[in-house]
Amino acid sequence: xxxxxxxxxxxxxxxxxxxxxxxxxxxxxxxxxxxxxxxxxxxxxxxxxxxxxxxxxxxxxxxxxxxxxxxxxxxxxxxxxxxxxxxxxxxxxxxxxxxxxxxxxxxxxxxxxxxxxxxxxxxxxxxxxxxxxxxxxxxxxxxxxxxxxxxxxxxxxxxxxxxxxxxxxxxxxxxxxxxxxxxxxxxxxxxxxxxxxxxxxxxxxxxxxxxxxxxxxxxxxxxxxxxxxxxxxxxxxxxxxxxxxxxxxxxxxxxxxxxxxxxxxxxxxxxxxxxxxxxxxxxxxxxxxxxxxxxxxxxxxxxxxxxxxxxxxxxxxxxxxxxxxxxxxxxxxxxxxxxxxxxxxxxxxxxxxxxxxxxxxxxxxxxxxxxxxxxxxxxxxxxxxxxxxxxxxxxxxxxxxxxxxxxxxxxxxxxxxxxxxxxxxxxxxxxxxxxxxxxxxxxxxxxxxxxxxxxxxxxxxxxxxxxxxxxxxxxxxxxxxxxxxxxxxxxxxxxxxxxxxxxxxxxxxxxxxxxxxxxxxxxxxxxxxxxxxxxxxxxxxxxxxxxxxxxxxxxxxxxxxxxxxxxxxxxxxxxxxxxxxxxxxxxxxxxx
Numbered sequence: 007x008x009x010x011x012x013x014x015x016x017x018x019x020x021x022x023x024x025x026x027x028x029x030x031x032x033x034x035x036x037x038x039x040x041x042x043x044x045x046x047x048x049x050x051x052x053x054x055x056x057x058x059x060x061x062x063x064x065x066x067x068x069x070x071x072x073x074x075x076x077x078x079x080x081x082x083x084x085x086x087x088x089x090x091x092x093x094x095x096x097x098x099x100x101x102x103x104x105x106x107x108x109x110x111x112x113x114x115x116x117x118x119x120x121x122x123x124x125x126x127x128x129x130x131x132x133x134x135x136x137x138x139x140x141x142x143x144x145x146x147x148x149x150x151x152x153x154x155x156x157x158x159x160x161x162x163x164x165x166x167x168x169x170x171x172x173x174x175x176x177x178x179x180x181x182x183x184x185x186x187x188x189x190x191x192x193x194x195x196x197x198x199x200x201x202x203x204x205x206x207x208x209x210x211x212x213x214x215x216x217x218x219x220x221x222x223x224x225x226x227x228x229x230x231x232x233x234x235x236x237x238x239x240x241x242x243x244x245x246x247x248x249x250x251x252x253x254x255x256x257x258x259x260x261x262x263x264x265x266x267x268x269x270x271x272x273x274x275x276x277x278x279x280x281x282x283x284x285x286x287x288x289x290x291x292x293x294x295x296x297x298x299x300x301x302x303x304x305x306x307x308x309x310x311x312x313x314x315x316x317x318x319x320x321x322x323x324x325x326x327x328x329x330x331x332x333x334x335x336x337x338x339x340x341x342x343x344x345x346x347x348x349x350x351x352x353x354x355x356x357x358x359x360x361x362x363x364x365x366x367x368x369x370x371x372x373x374x375x376x377x378x379x380x381x382x383x384x385x386x387x388x389x390x391x392x393x394x395x396x397x398x399x400x401x402x403x404x405x406x407x408x409x410x411x412x413x414x415x416x417x418x419x420x421x422x423x424x425x426x427x428x429x430x431x432x433x434x435x436x437x438x439x440x441x442x443x444x445x446x447x448x449x450x451x452x453x454x455x456x457x458x459x460x461x462x463x464x465x466x467x468x469x470x471x472x473x474x475x476x477x478x479x480x481x482x483x484x485x486x487x488x489x490x491x492x493x494x495x496x497x498x499x500x501x502x503x504x505x506x507x508x509x510x511x512x513x514x515x516x517x518x519x520x521x522x523x524x525x526x527x528x529x530x531x532x533x534x535x536x537x538x539x540x541x542x543x544x545x546x547x548x549x550x551x552x553x554x555x556x557x558x559x560x561x562x563x564x565x566x567x568x569x570x571x572x573x574x575x576x577x578x579x580x581x582x583x584x585x586x587x588x589x590x591x592x593x594x595x596x597x598x
Contacts, residue, residue, distance in 0.1 A: 060179055060195055067134065067177040067197035070119045072596060074104075074136050075173035077115040079201035079594035080302070086165045086203060086592055087247060087303040088217030088543075096138070099167035104136040112138065112173065127178050130191045134177040140168035141200070144597055150205055150310070150590065161203045161592055164309060164539035170202035170597075200598040205590035209240035210307045211277075212581070215247050215519060216546040216569045217303065222248040225287050225573045226257035234552075234573060235263040236274065237455040239583020241294075243267040243274040247303035253280040256287040260573065265292035269585040271454060277301035307589035308517050308567055309538035312472065313494065314378050314409050321350030321357075321382075324372065329426075333397035337426035338371040341394075346377020346401050357381035357413060361388025361421070370424045374465065375400030377407075378473070384413035391418075392425035393463040404446055404469030405514065409492045410500070414518075419505035419553045422462025429460045431511075444513050444563065446475065450484025453563050453582035460511050460561075465490055467514020467564065475587065482586050487564060490514035493548060495521035495538050505553040506560045515564035518548040545569075552579055 081094025094111035096102055104113035104124040116136045117123040124135045142162070150159035161169045177195040216222040223246045225234070236243045243264050246253050254276075262285070267274025273295030276285070283299050291297065324342035327334050334341035342360065349357040352365050358381065359365065360372040370388075373396040385408055387393055395406070408415075431444045432452065444456060446469035467487035468474040474488040475481050490512055493500050502518050522542040549570035552560070563582045573579065 060193070063177050063179045064195045064197060066120065067175040067195055068199070070116045070134070070136065070177075071173045071175045071197040071199040073119045074112040074116040074138075074175075075171060075199035075201040076594070076596055078112040078138060078171045078173065079203065079596075081111055082165070082167070082169070082171065083203055083305070083592060083594040084303065085167070087215070087305045088249075097167075098165075098171070099140050101137065101139045103138070112136070116173075116175075127176060132178055132180045132192060134175060137174050137176075139172045139174070141170045141172055142168055144170050144200055144202060147202070147204060147597065157207050158595075159205050159590075161205045164205075164537075164592070165203065166540045169204070170200065172198065172200045174198045198598075199596060201594065201596050203592050203594055204597075205310075206593040206595075207588040207590055209583075209585055209587055210304070210565055210567070210589050210591065211240055211242045211583070212236075212244045212565060212571070213247070213304055213307070213567045214245070214569070214571050215303075215306060215567070217247055217279075218249055219570070220248070220250045220252040221255040222246055222250070222570045223254045224256070224571070225260040225262065227260040227573070233261040233263060234579045234581065235455070236267045236581045236583060237453065238269070238271060239267060239274065239581075239585050241268050241274055242277050242298075243295075243583065244276045245301070245304045246276075246278045246280075248278075249280040251281040253278055254282065254286060259288060261288040261290065263290040264295050265290045266454070267295060267583075277304075279303050305592035306519060306521075306538050306541075306567065307591050308489075308519070309521075310590055311489075311492075311517075312537065313492075314380060314407070314473075316380050316411070317348045317378075319348050322347045324366070326368065327373070333373050333395065335371060335392070335394060335425065335427045338369070338392070339426075340369050340371070342366070342369050342372045343396060344372060344374045344379070346375060346379055346406070348380045349383065351383025351413060355383050355413060356386045357383030358408075359384075359386040359388070360393060361386070361391035361418070361424075363388045371426070374406045376403050376405055376468070377401035378403075378468075379406060379408045381408060381410050382412045384416045385410070387417040387421035387463070389418045389420040390424040391421045391463075392423075393421070393465055394425070394429065395464060395466055403471045403474060405466040405474075405487050405490070407468050407473045407489050407492060409494070410497065410502075411494050412497065414493060414497070414500040415491055415502035415504060415550075417463075417503060417505045419558075422506040422510040422558075425462055429464055431456050431458055431460060444487075444511075446485035446487060447479065450481075450486065453561075455580050455582050456511065456561055456563065457509060457559075460509055462506050462510035462558070464511050465513070467512075476589060477586060481584070483584065486584050486587065487514040489517060490564065491516045491518070493518040493520075495519055495523060498522065498545075498547060500548040501551070502548070503551040503553060504560075506558060509559045509561070511561040511563065513563045516550065516562070516566045516568070518550045518568040520545045520548045520569060 084093045096110045105126040175197040264274045273292035278299045371392040377400045467490040475486045522545040546569040553574040
């Protein structure tokens with residue numbers, strides 16, 4: 007009995023010892039599990055810190071890339087509109103890095119967005135650098151072809167350098183826990199942005215393109231005796247590209263009235279790249295119209311417009327027609343009738359001359375058939391002359407285009423004073439051929455400010471073809487007149503003058519721009535393109551003067567695009583601009 011009890015006691019002690027051992031072992035395992043979980047959580051937290059920091063640095067790097075890229079593109083736009091190549095402190099087309107060119111404008115923008123300047127990267131040390139390359143193409147940017155052409159398209163070939171720039175940011179950021187696994191103290195976070203100059207279709211204002219001279223827009227006179235009034239058009243009625251602090255000047259107290267400008271006839275703007283900061287003349291802007299200084303320059307909207315081909319021959323001469331024939335005004339005593347084609351200069355340098363001072367002066371009234379006139383000499387209209395459209399179909403483009411291969415426009419301030427009869431501005435035959443009215447088609451809206459009759463000169467630009475309305479019959483206000491006067495872009499320092507006595511009108515745009523383009527040199531292949539691309543820095547010297555006799559009123563239903571513009575004499579000039587006409591202008595934009 008005693009032996010049995012002792013055996014049971016020993017068995018109970020053994021069971022207690024086993025249970026005690028198992029409880030101790032379970033506690034040790036739990037500690038190891040907790041330690042492992044703690045280390046995993048600490049690692050995840052460390053990785054989260056690294057990843058969060060890299061994400062933040064990636065966003066910062068992208069902001070730097072976007073800002074630097076856009077700044078470079080804006081400098082390239084300035085170069086393109088001023089024929090420069092180093093406006094931003096770098097040479098467009100030649101790759102560079104900010105570590106080697108910290109004062110370049112894009113690098114300054116990069117530093118402003120990062121908070122400190124870029125520098126050459128050193129292994130294992132935090133920092134960043136920005137590099138710039140100039141690709142020749144960018145996916146998704148298409149050619150300016152098609153009907154209608156795309157609203158945004160490539161401007162390749164219209165600048166002396168690549169039109170695209172790519173900014174790449176290499177941001178070397180520090181690592182914490184991740185560095186223990188990789189063996190590196192830093193990692194590179196990359197960001198990239200691609201920008202460029204593209205053609206963008208937009209309505210254009212009166213544009214004065216010289217990039218640097220003083221007085222590129224000069225207005226003279228006193229009060230309403232010398233006044234320019236603009237009706238309709240885009241929100242910006244006038245743009246002066248010169249960076250001079252005195253890009254706009256005035257003599258006396260003239261008036262520029264834009265209170266009826268803009269798409270809603272409620273007031274429009276004047277934009278000046280340089281200065282002054284306030285108008286030097288009486289400016290009727292009428293809110294929302296305002297004086298904007300400074301403002302980015304606008305490129306030549308007609309740069310892609312080809313020059314017409316010389317039709318050849320020895321040169322045409324006008325024929326004589328009696329009053330009442332082919333549109334020759336009754337009471338005129340007869341007219342010279344001109345047909346489209348090539349006109350050579352006479353001994354006085356005139357390709358077309360109307361008035362008593364001309365070599366051919368039997369008549370002081372001239373009528374013009376629609377078509378393109380290729381002139382190797384001046385178009386002179388002397389005092390007392392009268393210029394009118396014929397009632398013939400001509401080439402069928404609905405108006406006249408005068409291309410000055412040599413020579414320029416020379417209209418006396420009193421031309422138009424010899425007109426024998428007025429012309430109604432409301433007549434339209436509705437066939438696309440405008441004979442005695444302002445409409446290209448019967449559905450065209452009349453300009454807001456044109457009087458019901460013209461007592462002085464009247465010339466009308468083309469309706470169709472490359473020099474007609476760029477929107478054609480898709481123009482919401484009806485097909486309008488395009489180019490009237492087109493100066494050869496290789497003619498240096500042309501000094502065209504447009505004047506008119508009585509109530510005169512030019513229905514269409516005037517284009518006087520000296521480009522001196524490298525594209526137009528005979529050594530190139532092809533030798534002549536006739537485009538306004540890649541202008542030379544010595545260019546931008548064509549100056550047009552608008553003038554008139556006292557009390558005269560001149561109407562221009564179209565745009566003026568010139569290097570310099572001067573209002574002289576004592577005219578009152580009224581301009582109606584089309585708010586819909588879309589021409590291609592260069593714009594700097596972020597593409598990718």
